[in-house]
Amino acid sequence: MSFEHAHHLENPDATTPPPRIELISSVPAPPPMPDNAEAMTILVTLPPGSAGNPPHRHTGPAFGYLIKGEMIFELEGEPQRVIKAGESFWEPGGDLIHYQDANNLPDAETEFVVTMFGVAGQPMLIPVSAEELEERRDRRAPRP
Numbered sequence: 001m002s003f004e005h006a007h008h009l010e011n012p013d014a015t016t017p018p019p020r021i022e023l024i025s026s027v028p029a030p031p032p033m034p035d036n037a038e039a040m041t042i043l044v045t046l047p048p049g050s051a052g053n054p055p056h057r058h059t060g061p062a063f064g065y066l067i068k069g070e071m072i073f074e075l076e077g078e079p080q081r082v083i084k085a086g087e088s089f090w091e092p093g094g095d096l097i098h099y100q101d102a103n104n105l106p107d108a109e110t111e112f113v114v115t116m117f118g119v120a121g122q123p124m125l126i127p128v129s130a131e132e133l134e135e136r137r138d139r140r141a142p143r144p
Contacts (some may be wrong), residue, residue: 025088031061032092038120046103046110055128058093060117069110074100079141
């Protein structure tokens with residue numbers, strides 16, 4: 001994470017305190033961006049105990065922020081982890097498999113916002129077949 005960004009501009013006419021701006025995460029630029037990219041921001045609400053989407057991919061990078069709840073998040077080659085409200089996540093998209101985006105809470109919703117940069121005219125989520133999951137089994141991190 002880099003903290004060299006300017007997050008506040010002095011305003012000599014201000015009569016109230018300045019905005020409070022916190023850097024939540026940063027990604028080295030440029031992230032892998034598909035040709036003909038389309039940016040979209042979506043709000044996802046996972047019902048209590050939801051398993052989320054089955055394994056899938058995205059055509060480009062996705063940057064997310066958990067608004068409330070807890071999400072089990074797992075990308076190919078990385079161990080699964082729990083992301084909590086106030087934390088962020090990102091994935092590069094492309095060939096990488098997104099294994100999990102499940103609600104970690106059995107009795108409460110989990111909500112997050114994601115900005116995705118996908119190929120215009122292609123689905124946001126591309127399912128991964130059982131055959132491909134088996135072929136790439138060695139790329140999945142050991143599970144708890």
